[in-house]
Amino acid sequence: MFYLKAKLANGKVNKTDITDENVFTRCPDCGRELPIDLVEVFSDGEGDLFSTSIVCSTCTKKRAEKSSHTVGIKITIDGIALLSDTLCQASYGEQVYDLFNEYEIEAIQELVPEQYESFADALKALATEGGSL
Ligand SMILES: [Zn+2]
Known part of the structure; x- marks a missing residue:
């Protein structure tokens, strides 16, 4: 058992056992007070009382949404056009054409934004799988 030892203004020393219910931290993003389960913090073997920060749920x-949103923005029609041009020049023209058929489009510009991500993924898959369709 560990305990906290704090000297009070009246000279008395206050000792408080550290339990799984009296350790708190603040969320670095919103400042909300959060109860900390020290066992959980240390259970991954990387816990460290000074540098570990716990972000509230x-x-x-929010952080996850923000990062996935950023990924979504990265896929632009220009990026997809560039990717498909590059693949065509790298002799994947036929596979790219098949993909156009699959999406029932004749030009990249006909894609709707909801299709950008899956189309880009399909193009990337062409390149990484060596077009073994
Ligand atoms: Zn927070």
């Missing part, structure tokens, strides 16, 4: 979710 709301901010964890």
Whole structure:
């Protein structure tokens, strides 16, 4: 058992056992006070009282949304056009054409934004799988 030892203003020393219920931290994003389960923090073997920061569940979710949103923005029609041009020049023209058929389009510009990600993934798959369709 560990305990906290703090000297009070009246000179008395206050000792408080550290339990799984009296350790708190603040979320670095929103400042909300969070109860900490030290066992959980240290269980991955990387826990460290000084540098570990715990993000609350709301901010964890926000961070995840933010990063996936950023990924979504990265896929642009220009990027897809460039990727398909590159693949065509790298002799994947036939496979790219098949993909156009699959999406029932004649030009990249006909893709709707909801298709960008899956189309880009399909193009990337062509390149990484060596077009073994
Ligand atoms: Zn937070």
